[in-house]
Amino acid sequence: MANNEESHGDPVNEVRSLSSVPKAVVGRLSLYLRELQNLLRQGNDTVSSTKLGKALGFSDAQVRKDLAYFGQFGYPGIGYRCEELVAEIKKIMGTDRHWAVALIGCGNLGRALLGYRGFFQKGFKIAAAFDVDPSKTVGQFEGIPVYDIEELGTIAKQHQIRLAILAVPAAAANLVAEKVAAAGITGIMNFAPVTLNSIEGVSAVGVDLAIELEQLCYSVVKSNDNNLS
Amino acid sequence: MANNEESHGDPVNEVRSLSSVPKAVVGRLSLYLRELQNLLRQGNDTVSSTKLGKALGFSDAQVRKDLAYFGQFGYPGIGYRCEELVAEIKKIMGTDRHWAVALIGCGNLGRALLGYRGFFQKGFKIAAAFDVDPSKTVGQFEGIPVYDIEELGTIAKQHQIRLAILAVPAAAANLVAEKVAAAGITGIMNFAPVTLNSIEGVSAVGVDLAIELEQLCYSVVKSNDNNLS
DNA sequence: ACATGTGAAGTAGTTCACAGCC
DNA sequence: GGCTGTGAACTACTTCACATGT
Secondary structure, eight states: OOOOOOOOOOTTSOOOOSSSSOHHHHHHHHHHHHHHHHHHHTTOSEEOHHHHHHHHTOOHHHHHHHHHTTOOOOBTTTBEEHHHHHHHHHHHHTTTSOEEEEEEOOSHHHHHHHTOHHHHHTTEEEEEEEESOTTTTTSEETTEEEEEGGGHHHHHHHHTOOEEEEOSOHHHHHHHHHHHHHTTOOEEEEOSSSOOOOOTTOEEEEOOHHHHHHHHHHHHHHHHHHHHO | OOOOOOOOOOTTSOOOOSSSSOHHHHHHHHHHHHHHHHHHHTTOSEEOHHHHHHHHTOOHHHHHHHHHTTOOOOBTTTBEEHHHHHHHHHHHHTTTSOEEEEEEOOSHHHHHHHTOHHHHHTTEEEEEEEESOTTTTTSEETTEEEEEGGGHHHHHHHHTOOEEEEOSOHHHHHHHHHHHHHTTOOEEEEOSSSOOOOOTTOEEEEOOHHHHHHHHHHHHHHHHHHHHO
């Protein structure tokens, strides 16, 4: 029994869409994109729904249905042209352009995220970092200037920042989220271990690393139980 | 239209269970646990399914149904006793005990995770770190010793390590995952931006921070579209 | 022969609504 | 009156299977 799998956990990370496209579909789209880029790097020009699905643990029908929400991208008898599909999915996700991002909270995790290459590769650039601690707001980390949180509004306007990464303590998260919204930012990636209060016109995804590990823990314990029987 | 929400993205983080409990339920269980602990800290002894659900954006029925998969924990007319329910959920998740964890890959992200408090608070202790780079394997970070990856088997046995956090480059991830499995570790939290090949008897959750941000990006773009119409 | 796109069928997850209990 | 636990109804998602295209 192959107990391994990378499918999607569910409410551990948190987004809701308004439209008729199921959020599960959008989640898989990101995985398709990632896999397609890997395939391209390995020199593949085209890929079939069967192959793409198999690589990610989904059925071929699932792949085709998911893509069908957004258009007809395939070629019967051929499959999908990787480069083309990459471009399409990027357009759908909104990552066909560059995004300026604010990082708020320069603690352990915050500083690591400043140096994280993965964001940049997807077109996200952390334009500025913020903190409340005066000892941090003097300089810069990883070449990114650190400002006092009160300057968020000004700097956000200057750099046209539309997304914020929150790496602040749980107790401060909701207050900071309000400031972020007030600065005209409409997307928040929240690393604090609390569910943010909903803010009109602002989308949020929560990423709780400890919860993610806890989910893994459940799988491990569960699979042990099953193997005994 | 309140476009904010922290519900669960779907296949962005990746777990599959064998049993009949939907993975979505297990995901929400972690959120209930987190909220219950916050409620306790605020001095609440009991909570109703309505209140708990409202705090997280779920219906009262959802909360009750989710918990009903595991037993009867509530008191009609009263609700749920927070402390009691916390203990129950911890037991279900397997976090009622302590877990020794190996961290593999001491780059930017890896080192930040070594210092991340959230894991410890849930009972996870990073007992040892590993890397291939000899310049890193001499010392320690955050008080945690760093070993050469080849020592994984020995050290894992010594510390009874059952979980591993992979913070290695994408190109190395699958190879390292094999070594992890060979060391007798049965749970992998994968930060590398690839879907790991399935390994017999090993559970994996994938956490791709860039994908998480991409999902947020989609929500923001989408909600913009909707507001125009 | 191979692969897409899609209606139809099937499965899984969520909400309703109410009986029973405090 | 407030609240849980749960069958029944409903909704959403996934898979099937095949017509169509290369």
